Amino acid sequence: MSVPKVEAFARALRGEVVTSVRTASAAKVASRVSTLGEAFDDIESARTEAARIKDEVLDRLRDLLLEFEARATARRIQVHWASDAAEANRVVLEICRRVAEPGAIVAKAKSMATEEIGLNSALEGAGFRPIETDLGEYVVQIDGDHPSHIVTPIIHKNRVDVARSFVREGLGPYTEDPAELTMQARAKLRDVFRQASVGVSGANFLIAETGRIVLVENEGNNRFSTTAPRVHIAVAGIEKLLPSERELPLFLKLLAGSATGQRLTTYVHLISGPREANDPDGPEEVHVIFLDNGRTRVLEGRYREILRCIRCGACLNVCPVYRQVSGHAYRHVYSGPIGAVLAPALEGIDAIGDLAKASTLCGACEEVCPVKIPIPRMLLELRDEAARAGLGKRDIPWKRFATLAGSELLWRAGLTLLPIARKLPSALGREWAQKREMPMREGRSFREWWRERS
Ligand code: SF4
Numbered sequence: 001m002s003v004p005k006v007e008a009f010a011r012a013l014r015g016e017v018v019t020s021v022r023t024a025s026a027a028k029v030a031s032r033v034s035t036l037g038e039a040f041d042d043i044e045s046a047r048t049e050a051a052r053i054k055d056e057v058l059d060r061l062r063d064l065l066l067e068f069e070a071r072a073t074a075r076r077i078q079v080h081w082a083s084d085a086a087e088a089n090r091v092v093l094e095i096c097r098r099v100a101e102p103g104a105i106v107a108k109a110k111s112m113a114t115e116e117i118g119l120n121s122a123l124e125g126a127g128f129r130p131i132e133t134d135l136g137e138y139v140v141q142i143d144g145d146h147p148s149h150i151v152t153p154i155i156h157k158n159r160v161d162v163a164r165s166f167v168r169e170g171l172g173p174y175t176e177d178p179a180e181l182t183m184q185a186r187a188k189l190r191d192v193f194r195q196a197s198v199g200v201s202g203a204n205f206l207i208a209e210t211g212r213i214v215l216v217e218n219e220g221n222n223r224f225s226t227t228a229p230r231v232h233i234a235v236a237g238i239e240k241l242l243p244s245e246r247e248l249p250l251f252l253k254l255l256a257g258s259a260t261g262q263r264l265t266t267y268v269h270l271i272s273g274p275r276e277a278n279d280p281d282g283p284e285e286v287h288v289i290f291l292d293n294g295r296t297r298v299l300e301g302r303y304r305e306i307l308r309c310i311r312c313g314a315c316l317n318v319c320p321v322y323r324q325v326s327g328h329a330y331r332h333v334y335s336g337p338i339g340a341v342l343a344p345a346l347e348g349i350d351a352i353g354d355l356a357k358a359s360t361l362c363g364a365c366e367e368v369c370p371v372k373i374p375i376p377r378m379l380l381e382l383r384d385e386a387a388r389a390g391l392g393k394r395d396i397p398w399k400r401f402a403t404l405a406g407s408e409l410l411w412r413a414g415l416t417l418l419p420i421a422r423k424l425p426s427a428l429g430r431e432w433a434q435k436r437e438m439p440m441r442e443g444r445s446f447r448e449w450w451r452e453r454s
Contacts, residue, residue: 006321006358009329017156021148021326024155025317031261032314032368039253039263050254051372054308057241058299064208064241065290071211072288075273080289085117088291092119092200092233093126095287099231100197102127107192109225110134110217111202112150112311113235113291115333119200130200131192133221135185142169148327150334151259151313156326189221199225199283203236204310205251206288209244213271213288216255223267232271232283238290239299239307245270251310254370258312294346303345303378308371309338315365315375321358330355337365341378349386356382415445 040046057064069079082088096106106123108114108130120141123130132141136153140146143165147153154162159176167174172184201222205214213234215222226232242248256262275282298307316322316336327335332343332352340355349356356379365375404410418441444452 005331005354006325006329010325013326013329016158017326018324020158021155022323024152025323028152028259028261028314028317029368032258032317035261035263036254036257039257046250046254047370047372050250050370051308053242053247053250054239054310054371055305057243058239058304058307060243061238061241061299064243065238067208068206068211068241071209072273073211075211076286077211077213077273078285078287080287081292082289083292085291085293088113088117088235088289088293089119089122091287091289092235093122093128095231095233095285096123096126096128096198099285100128104128104197105192105195106130107196107199107225107229108132108134108137109199109201109215109222110137110153111200111235112333113202113237114200115147116293117235117291119235131189131196133189133192133225134217135182135219135221138185138189139165146328147333148335149313149316150311150336150338156328189224193221193224193228196225196229198231198233199227199229200233200235201226203234203240203288204255205242205248206236206240207243207245207248208241210272212245213269213286214242214248215269215271216252216265216267217269218260218262218266220267223269226269226271227282230283231285231287232274233287233289234271235289235291238292238295239309255310255312258314258368258370298345301345302381303341305373306338306341306345306375306378308373309342310371311338312370314368314370318364318368320360320362320364325358330358337375337379338373341373341375341382344382349382349389350391353382353386353391356386415441 036043072079080091082091096104100106106128108120110132114120120130120132132138134153137147139154139157139162145154149155159178159181162181163174163176166172166181166184171188172180175181175184201215203213204216206212207214213236215226215234217223226234242251252264252268256265271286274284274286295307298304313336315338316327319336322336327339330336330339330343332339332347332355334342337359340358343355344351344353359376359379361376361379363376366373369375404414
């Protein structure tokens with residue numbers, strides 16, 4: 001199995017895209033380190049505790065989901081279950097058709113789960129007008145693009161790209177000033193919130209003990225999307241639960257510090273249900289759609305720990321491959337190290353297992369992961385699984401190496417001839433040898449050493 005698709009994408013990437021991704025990623029890595037260092041006396045203990053809690057959630061997932069359903073229902077939150085993307089979209093469309101006119105605006109807050117199910121296409125296909133209200137997601141939408149990072153959707157763009165898009169869409173005069181660009185988007189999106197009949201969000205956490213939905217954000221668009229429209233729908237993976245609100249401070253600090261280098265996000269919303277009779281505002285209906293879409297299968301398998309993920313994006317920022325190729329190279333809504341495991345775990349290695357090779361296995365992703373997901377180990381297991389399934393072609397240099405190492409005669413001959421072979425760069429393949437130097441053997445061979453020892 002090789003990485004031709006990721007590699008080909010990287011080779012064709014414009015220099016300024018690589019610069020944007022590298023610059024933004026490096027800034028996030030630096031701010032993550034300083035913020036988490038200040039926020040926790042012992043970050044290792046905090047990560048270990050977070051991993052333990054998420055494992056407990058996975059062990060008790062069925063019971064916690066039922067507990068959430070009972071508590072949320074008591075709060076008049078309507079809970080739905082979707083086994084796959086089609087079912088999740090069908091539930092959203094049924095709600096929209098019941099409460100909104102054809103052509104109505106649906107205000108979208110940022111949500112990877114709705115990206116995963118392709119909700120915007122489903123809404124448009126049914127005649128509704130989904131409008132992304134997160135600034136980065138809005139730029140992605142007007143450009144007909146896709147997010148390239150799970151936290152920073154336009155990490156691959158710079159302010160010139162955004163300025164040109166806004167002029168093209170008639171949002172205002174050309175400016176590269178981020179504050180002015182934000183004000184242009186704000187003026188446009190305020191009307192969206194006023195006109196929208198339905199607001200759709202994801203959920204950062206769902207609290208089993210209280211039945212509440214937790215959303216974190218920095219722009220305030222989540223608050224508008226979930227309170228101004230008559231109906232709020234939250235779409236979330238079944239693994240997004242926490243047992244109780246006692247665990248929330250730990251996860252809020254880990255998520256903000258790992259994702260954006262903040263002590264806490266600007267807004268933290270705890271949504272307790274639809275508006276009460278004497279509330280001045282708020283939606284008349286609140287729905288939660290729990291999305292499976294392959295997760296129960298992952299839960300039973302060897303990649304179960306990937307479901308600990310809290311979508312902070314820290315593993316993307318630190319990954320040398322992601323920084324070089326950007327998110328689109330992964331051909332999936334989940335990119336970077338998390339995507340390289342989660343995408344094939346959800347969709348099968350035959351569909352997208354090549355992503356497991358898009359890694360140097362340097363281990364940086366595991367080091368920064370706030371819930372200690374052993375991503376490198378899983379990447380190796382995915383590679384092993386793909387090789388055993390006979391998927392993809394084996395890399396030629398390694399095939400040659402395997403032949404050499406599998407025969408005692410050839411191996412002995414190879415060791416004897418090593419000083420000569422070193423001068424032949426094509427011995428293991430020209431491309432392989434271009435960037436590597438065959439090491440010289442130091443001292444005696446292992447066999448000589450073993451003979452003398454015994
Ligand atoms: S795998 Fe870990 S570091 Fe990567 S997005 Fe998920 S929680 Fe964050």
